[in-house]
Amino acid sequence: MTVTTRALDTADWAASFTEANNADPEIQAHGKYFTCSYLLDMTDHTFVVQMSRGNVVDIAIDPGPLDVPYQFALRASADTWRNFGVPVPAPMYHGIWAASFQRDMKLEGDILVLMQNLRCLTRQIELLRTVGVPV
Amino acid sequence: MSKISPVTGHYVDVDVDGLLYKVFYLENGTGQPLVCQHTAGCHNHQWRGLLEDEEITENYRVIAYDLPRHGKSDPPENTEWWTEEYQLSADHFANFIVALCDALELENPIFMGSSFGGNIALQLALRHPDRFAGVIPVEGADYSPGFYLDWWQHPHANAAQVCASGVWDLMAPQSPETDRWKTWFYYSQGSESFRGDLHFYSVDHDLRGKLADIDGDRCPVVMLTGDYDYLTTPEDSARTAAQIPNAEFIEMKEIGHFPMSENHAVFRGYLIRALEVLQDKAGKTVTTR
Numbered sequence: 001m002t003v004t005t006r007a008l009d010t011a012d013w014a015a016s017f018t019e020a021n022n023a024d025p026e027i028q029a030h031g032k033y034f035t036c037s038y039l040l041d042m043t044d045h046t047f048v049v050q051m052s053r054g055n056v057v058d059i060a061i062d063p064g065p066l067d068v069p070y071q072f073a074l075r076a077s078a079d080t081w082r083n084f085g086v087p088v089p090a091p092m093y094h095g096i097w098a099a100s101f102q103r104d105m106k107l108e109g110d111i112l113v114l115m116q117n118l119r120c121l122t123r124q125i126e127l128l129r130t131v132g133v134p135v
Numbered sequence: 136m137s138k139i140s141p142v143t144g145h146y147v148d149v150d151v152d153g154l155l156y157k158v159f160y161l162e163n164g165t166g167q168p169l170v171c172q173h174t175a176g177c178h179n180h181q182w183r184g185l186l187e188d189e190e191i192t193e194n195y196r197v198i199a200y201d202l203p204r205h206g207k208s209d210p211p212e213n214t215e216w217w218t219e220e221y222q223l224s225a226d227h228f229a230n231f232i233v234a235l236c237d238a239l240e241l242e243n244p245i246f247m248g249s250s251f252g253g254n255i256a257l258q259l260a261l262r263h264p265d266r267f268a269g270v271i272p273v274e275g276a277d278y279s280p281g282f283y284l285d286w287w288q289h290p291h292a293n294a295a296q297v298c299a300s301g302v303w304d305l306m307a308p309q310s311p312e313t314d315r316w317k318t319w320f321y322y323s324q325g326s327e328s329f330r331g332d333l334h335f336y337s338v339d340h341d342l343r344g345k346l347a348d349i350d351g352d353r354c355p356v357v358m359l360t361g362d363y364d365y366l367t368t369p370e371d372s373a374r375t376a377a378q379i380p381n382a383e384f385i386e387m388k389e390i391g392h393f394p395m396s397e398n399h400a401v402f403r404g405y406l407i408r409a410l411e412v413l414q415d416k417a418g419k420t421v422t423t424r
Binding site for chain 1: 281286289291292293296297299300301303304305307308309362363365366368
């Protein structure tokens with residue numbers, strides 16, 4: 001399904017996402033060990049999110065091929081991410097498991113790190129429902 | 136004034152396939168037994184809303200048990216179960232449920248289960264159409280591969296959180312947050328049985344090509360599946376029901392894979408409809424309002 005919204009500016013989005021994460025009560029209550037880095041591949045833009053003890057400490061915007069290391073990647077079409085970035089997502093766009101099983105999302109890289117951080121990561125991706133997406 | 140629930144808990148001994156179990160169940164209500172199976176890796180608190188639903192318990196004796204190795208039902212009393220890998224089979228699961236119904240001396244029970252409970256409901260309709268008045272498979276299908284994963288028990292990750300957050304997306308965003316978090320909490324308790332349960336759900340359960348053999352006249356089948364279920368989708372259940380004689384499928388909107396636990400208020404409307412359809416098919420006069 002297609003959601004039509006005007007894409008956010010990438011730098012504004014990175015700032016909003018950082019602010020939402022770092023002020024989120026759940027992530028701050030349970031994110032003591034939420035330290036990792038991951039790639040958000042939204043097709044039209046990519047981001048490497050660097051987490052340290054529950055806080056976003058850096059978001060690299062459209063990094064070059066070898067610029068910024070990361071441990072795992074969440075990849076999907078811009079359309080899929082746009083469907084994530086609404087207050088109440090339609091079925092199969094309501095989480096990374098749903099979109100991986102039923103849509104075009106791919107979970108790649110060191111999946112063990114993803115699983116080790118699954119609780120906070122799940123909440124973090126849900127922040128897109130209020131922050132929106134930059135694609 | 137203290138508030139004491141009418142729901143009561145009991146233990147019953149069940150002897151099946153050479154294994155002895157002490158089985159815990161919760162019950163409330165009077166009338167035709169409605170036997171309820173929780174989802175894989177969980178326990179009977181998923182049915183907490185139904186157990187206290189006055190309209191349904193007025194006409195049905197709701198019995199929600201903990202499958203052995205879940206909740207308050209221990210692993211077998213008479214084996215060194217810790218020396219073996221737990222892998223639930225369709226044979227043992229079905230035999231256990233019949234043995235439980237026999238132990239409780241249930242007459243004409245309706246069986247309802249969700250997820251792997253929905254799949255075993257289909258197995259019961261196929262294997263024992265004479266023992267059940269009907270079955271309500273919730274979030275069930277003929278075949279449901281893909282969830283028998285090592286991640287549920289991986290020693291390098293927090294298995295409790297992987298199980299609980301791994302099934303989070305199976306619930307609809309519209310379901311009340313408090314009920315979704317209760318379901319998450321239940322799932323943080325069952326990681327050691329979850330993967331073994333899913334051996335039945337995703338590996339041993341395969342009724343492809345066998346659905347037409349279900350005697351849907353003797354044991355009517357009414358299936359319910361939520362539209363936010365990414366694992367057993369409404370399409371999967373519709374495909375399954377279409378191949379079972381006399382079966383019916385009802386799609387549930389804005390709800391997911393744990394409907395009774397994530398949003399009983401929405402689920403109960405569909406359940407009452409399913410019970411009415413089931414009673415119609417069975418030619419009975421007992422109905423809920």
